[in-house]
Amino acid sequence: MKKLKAGLIGFGVVGTGVFQALKKYEDYGVEITRIAVKNIDKNRTIEFSKELLTQNVNEIVEDSEIDLIIELINDPEEAFEIVTQAFQNGKSVVSANKKMVALYLEELFNISKKNNVKFFYEAAVCGSIPIIRTIDQHFQSDKIKSIETIANGTCNFILSKMVDDGQSYDNSLNKAQELGFAESDPYSDVSGEDTRFKLSIMIYHAFGQYIHPENIPMQGITSLDNNIIEYAKKHQLKIKLIGEALLANNKIEAKIEPKLISKKHDFYNIENEYNGVIINSEFSGEQFLKGKGAGSYPTTLAVLSNLKDIRYNLASTRFKNNERFGKSNSLTDKVYFVSGSKEIENSEGFDILEEFSNHKIVKTNFQILNKLKLKDEKFYWAEINKELYDDFTKVESLL
Structure with a gap:
């Protein structure tokens, strides 16, 4: 089978991980022939030919010899322009940009379908946990009743340090930043926004209903103090930031908030950068998935799995839309x-x-x-x- 030629947009932690994996393991059948970066002269620790680099994204998107695009940048608006242009030029796309996917999901699906190309983004949600694939394939013939998720490794790391080690919020955040789990501006993580993007995507696949992230209420972890830490320790509880979506009276209730959970809960032992998802469905009951949600290798794995999907011409992302549910205006007491x-x-x-x-x-x-x-x-x-x-x-x- 002929190798597919890919253009890589973004050469950060995940981009370099994908590049190295494809270079080491040829059985993926994908070769990166061009890489778009912001700064060609930046020092990079891996071996590669600088001739692959360009600062002009159009050189990749407009190249007729490139079969697919791997989009791994942070800016959602810029990513949206790149991805839609790639679709229009007949190129399939693998993306890890959860914000772009969550904000423009329906529009991206329509454009990709119109141009008969594939669009995958397993890496946008929960790192190494194949949650999109699981919902689309395993639960295609089941009816999902609810989803709970710990979807942000930064928050989980901070809460682990606060409860287990008795560290302050500020010290826990600083440690997360030192280890590379948190950005210099951690707002999206600690406010719950990052989890909200991911929950919006999961809702679309689980229920066939698009709820814009801004319409999902959220409460983050920035205000937590010793009062709740002491309460948690007194009752042997853990604090977790959990995104939740459930069907109630034929309407979807969705929210992001901290929860106090006991040892009986599957999320009790999910610590540090790990993520988790619990799916409750009509036939299967509860299914629990756990895996690393942050870092180069977990996200790289998700990208590679989607590259194989394209390589072997597997079906693009599927979702249920045979049922339409209303959005709940009042959350249950x-x-x-x-x-x-x-x-x-x-x-x-x-x-x-x-x-x-x-x-x-x-x-x-x-x-x-x-x-x-x-x-x-x-x-x-x-x-x-x-x-x-x-x-x-x-x-x-x-x-």
Whole structure:
């Protein structure tokens, strides 16, 4: 079988990993013949011919001898222009750009279909976990009822250090940056935005419904302090930033928020840069997937798997759209640990279950909490499973 010629857009950590893998393992049947970079003169630690480099992306996208594009840059708007141009020139694309995919998903699918090319992006969601492939293929004949995910290795690393090692948020973030798990500007990770992009993509594949990331409410981890750390340690709990989408009354409820979980939860032992996904479906029940969600090799693996899809002319991304669900406007009441605001006493929609000097346990919903967050930046919350909280109160009543 003839080797496919590929153009590589972006030559950072993942780009160099893909380049080295394809050079070492020829059985992938893909050869990178051109690489677009911002700075040709940048020092790079791997061996390659500088003749491969160009600063002009059009030299790759317009090259009739190049069969496919591997897009690995950060800018979503620039990536969108490159990918759509590649489609229009009859080139299939493999991308790792979760922000571009989440923001322009339906448009990208329409353009790729119109031009009869393939579009894969397994590397955009949860690193080495083949979650898109699993949803599209394994669950194609099942009905997914809910998805839970730890989809951001940076947040998970920081929370692990805060709870397990007793480190402050700032120290944990600095350590994550030193190890390369967090960017110099960590906003997208710690705010929950990165998880929101990935959840939006998973929702599209699981339910056939596109929900723009901006329409998924989120609460990050920047305000967490010792109050919740002490509560977690007291009850032997972990804190995890979890993205969740579920079907309720034929509508999709989706949100990103910290949750307090016990040893019974599959996510309890997901630490540091690892990611996890739990899919609950009608026939299969719960399925749990775990894997590294950050770093060169996990993301490289996801890119390579999609290159083989194109190499062997496998079906492009599939998703269910035979059912259309509404988007929920009011999220269900849950039990929450809340701290950082005294306005709760004067606010409607809060059922205070327990009150302490530094925090409260309340029954309310995400929307009400989010409105209070807009008034007070120091206010934060974490969901507690109701059955778990009921167990706490039963035990404490016996003491």
